[in-house]
Amino acid sequence: MKRVAIIIVVVVLLAGGWWLFQHQAQPSVAPSPIKADAASLKDPALVAQGEYLTVVGDCASCHTAQGGERYAGGRVLPTPFGNIPTPNITPDHATGLGDWSFEDFWQALHSGKGRHGEFLYPVFSYTSYTKVSREDALAMFAYLQSLAPVHAPAQQPSLAFPYNVRSGLKAWRALYFHEGEFQRDASKSEAWNRGAYLVQGLGHCNECHAPRDSLGGQEGKASLAGGQIPAQNWYAPDLSMQANGGLAGWSEQDLVDLLKTGQSARGTAFGPMADVVVQSTQHLHDEDLRAIATYLQSLPPRAATKSEEPLFDTHAIMAQGAKVYDQRCADCHGKDGNGVAGIYPPLNGNSSVNEPTAINAMRVVLLGGFAPVTKGNPRPYSMPPFAQQLSDADVAAVVTYIRRSWTNAASVVMERDVSKYRHTPID
Amino acid sequence: MKTLSAKWSQAGRAWCAWMALILLTHAGIGRAQDVPHPVIPDTLQQRIAACTACHGAHGEGTPESGFFPRLAGKPAGYLARQLKDFQLGLRKYAPMEYTVRQLSPEYMHEIAEYFAAQEVPYAPSPLPRVTAQTQERGETLVMHGDPSRQIPACQSCHGSQLTGVQPDIPGLVGLPYDYLSSQLGSWRTKTRAMAAPDCMAEIANRLSDSDITAVSAWLASRALPADMHAQAPGSVTPPLHCGVLGDQGDGT
Numbered sequence: 001m002k003r004v005a006i007i008i009v010v011v012v013l014l015a016g017g018w019w020l021f022q023h024q025a026q027p028s029v030a031p032s033p034i035k036a037d038a039a040s041l042k043d044p045a046l047v048a049q050g051e052y053l054t055v056v057g058d059c060a061s062c063h064t065a066q067g068g069e070r071y072a073g074g075r076v077l078p079t080p081f082g083n084i085p086t087p088n089i090t091p092d093h094a095t096g097l098g099d100w101s102f103e104d105f106w107q108a109l110h111s112g113k114g115r116h117g118e119f120l121y122p123v124f125s126y127t128s129y130t131k132v133s134r135e136d137a138l139a140m141f142a143y144l145q146s147l148a149p150v151h152a153p154a155q156q157p158s159l160a161f162p163y164n165v166r167s168g169l170k171a172w173r174a175l176y177f178h179e180g181e182f183q184r185d186a187s188k189s190e191a192w193n194r195g196a197y198l199v200q201g202l203g204h205c206n207e208c209h210a211p212r213d214s215l216g217g218q219e220g221k222a223s224l225a226g227g228q229i230p231a232q233n234w235y236a237p238d239l240s241m242q243a244n245g246g247l248a249g250w251s252e253q254d255l256v257d258l259l260k261t262g263q264s265a266r267g268t269a270f271g272p273m274a275d276v277v278v279q280s281t282q283h284l285h286d287e288d289l290r291a292i293a294t295y296l297q298s299l300p301p302r303a304a305t306k307s308e309e310p311l312f313d314t315h316a317i318m319a320q321g322a323k324v325y326d327q328r329c330a331d332c333h334g335k336d337g338n339g340v341a342g343i344y345p346p347l348n349g350n351s352s353v354n355e356p357t358a359i360n361a362m363r364v365v366l367l368g369g370f371a372p373v374t375k376g377n378p379r380p381y382s383m384p385p386f387a388q389q390l391s392d393a394d395v396a397a398v399v400t401y402i403r404r405s406w407t408n409a410a411s412v413v414m415e416r417d418v419s420k421y422r423h424t425p426i427d
Numbered sequence: 428m429k430t431l432s433a434k435w436s437q438a439g440r441a442w443c444a445w446m447a448l449i450l451l452t453h454a455g456i457g458r459a460q461d462v463p464h465p466v467i468p469d470t471l472q473q474r475i476a477a478c479t480a481c482h483g484a485h486g487e488g489t490p491e492s493g494f495f496p497r498l499a500g501k502p503a504g505y506l507a508r509q510l511k512d513f514q515l516g517l518r519k520y521a522p523m524e525y526t527v528r529q530l531s532p533e534y535m536h537e538i539a540e541y542f543a544a545q546e547v548p549y550a551p552s553p554l555p556r557v558t559a560q561t562q563e564r565g566e567t568l569v570m571h572g573d574p575s576r577q578i579p580a581c582q583s584c585h586g587s588q589l590t591g592v593q594p595d596i597p598g599l600v601g602l603p604y605d606y607l608s609s610q611l612g613s614w615r616t617k618t619r620a621m622a623a624p625d626c627m628a629e630i631a632n633r634l635s636d637s638d639i640t641a642v643s644a645w646l647a648s649r650a651l652p653a654d655m656h657a658q659a660p661g662s663v664t665p666p667l668h669c670g671v672l673g674d675q676g677d678g679t
Contacts (some may be wrong), residue, residue: 066514066515066524067514067517275529330465332467332476334464334465340464340465367525367526368526369477369526370530373530373531373534378533379471379474379537381473381476382475382476384476384477384480385477385480385481385522385526386480387522388481423521
């Protein structure tokens with residue numbers, strides 16, 4: 001029944017998408033002429049700029065398998081629709097981008113289409129990359145073409161019907177994909193424009209930090225408002241730095257610290273964001289980090305949300321949580337939940353503790369782990385994993401206690417919530 | 428005049444003392460009201476709480492269950508390589524892969540050196556009930572191998588005392604039966620691998636199931652030598668090509 005319903009939805013979407021496609025003005029802007037001949041692609045300055053930009057875009061993170069050659073693809077990205085292995089983007093002729101022209105590359109990045117015009121799966125975040133300028137795309141292409149070619153044949157995605165029908169993406173694109181380079185806002189500062197360009201485009205922050213609907217699409221209005229990362233099961237917090245925002249109370253310096261060193265006075269990166277810091281943001285120029293902060297500071301305040309008051313008496317679970325907290329957590333995070341500056345993050349007022357789903361707090365308690373290893377923090381402190389030592393009930397109690405103590409006022413966590421997240425992810 | 432000034436000075440001293448008392452008391456109250464702030468030692472042991480939570484503060488492991496391996500005293504090169512192999516996915520165990528995923532080579536070496544330098548007494552672990560023949564088969568394999576099936580003796584690489592060889596070869600004595608047999612098994616199921624050529628995978632696949640039981644049981648029940656330290660570098664000539672030993676060795 002469910003499958004039939006999905007098929008009907010997809011057929012309707014396909015028809016609607018086709019109609020939209022026919023009635024949409026074709027993107028009339030002819031690509032600006034750009035010098036992409038073999039000689040200019042070898043310009044060392046262009047290649048160096050491209051290397052920096054691929055780090056900003058964190059391309060290697062998805063296009064490198066665990067233990068595999070950098071940029072040779074093969075990492076399998078889990079999505080709610082099936083698993084999609086990433087392709088090889090080294091310049092190998094048979095299996096990589098060796099035969100690609102810059103216009104092929106531009107079509108993928110800007111329009112989300114493969115070399116033969118086929119629609120690419122949006123797990124490749126062209127919904128963001130479409131904002132990248134042609135000049136930057138050229139530099140990245142020059143860098144990728146400068147790599148040593150690696151022979152690594154593409155693996156096929158394992159998508160269930162109807163998601164394996166690529167033409168279905170026509171409808172998806174009509175709904176969620178807005179092709180077009182970043183447009184400067186002349187009323188804003190240079191730094192704001194640079195930050196917006198990086199965050200909305202190459203940095204593809206929105207791909208995690210915004211909610212997705214059941215078709216994996218994103219509402220434009222909810223930009224950077226936080227969301228659960230599908231299949232990975234982490235919660236990427238709201239990035240507004242104003243009232244009621246996920247980063248309310250953060251200064252520009254706090255944000256720069258977190259992106260540069262993995263830690264700030266307000267919190268520490270972990271899970272997928274730890275990887276982003278290690279592989280990408282720690283290498284960004286200071287002025288780019290400040291530009292990102294300038295842009296995020298301009299995100300609007302959020303509506304005040306009040307977590308639903310539990311229907312039961314929470315005294316018992318809070319008392320149990322307090323006991324676990326005193327035994328396991330207080331030595332490092334402090335009885336006051338304020339952590340230790342430069343070493344252990346505060347839990348009081350921490351956006352990842354108070355995020356709506358409690359997934360982050362539960363998983364960090366279960367998994368522990370090191371703060372990001374960066375040039376600014378090469379020997380980080382770490383947190384013990386408690387999966388072996390605490391029962392689901394204890395984890396629920398201590399996370400509830402942390403989410404409802406000091407200035408925190410987030411929702412209660414139940415034992416059954418914890419059991420869902422006991423397994424350890426590799427991705 | 429003199430008395431007056433002396434009197435004043437006395438009063439001044441008393442006033443000062445009184446003020447000091449008030450200040451001290453208030454300071455005392457202030458401290459008592461503050462929440463005690465955690466004092467965090469700047470030590471590697473403190474930094475690696477994620478490791479020691481399971482492996483023990485000194486890498487003693489859990490000999491009673493054999494579940495969390497002992498790290499103490501294992502050669503540093505060997506330990507650092509294991510961290511790297513978890514990063515690369517050559518060794519498969521999700522909690523370890525998650526924990527070490529973004530550690531730098533320098534930090535992994537420092538952590539490896541820490542555990543390698545720990546001197547912890549060996550604790551007994553449960554022994555399986557096996558027959559005398561099994562023990563005998565185990566001893567034969569460990570000390571002499573089985574040339575008919577091209578199985579080299581364990582001691583030809585792991586040292587004559589089976590305490591390992593610096594810097595890359597771990598000792599085999601003092602380890603729990605469950606740990607030893609599960610490692611040999613994981614080489615066969617490809618959840619543990621090493622840089623090619625993977626000599627241990629070769630050997631594990633040449634061993635039969637009962638051989639794995641025999642070798643593990645004999646090693647786990649062996650009396651420990653007085654000196655448990657790994658032997659000096661270069662004191663063995665590996666009979667197989669081993670990627671982890673720089674592909675030295677001359678056998679097949």
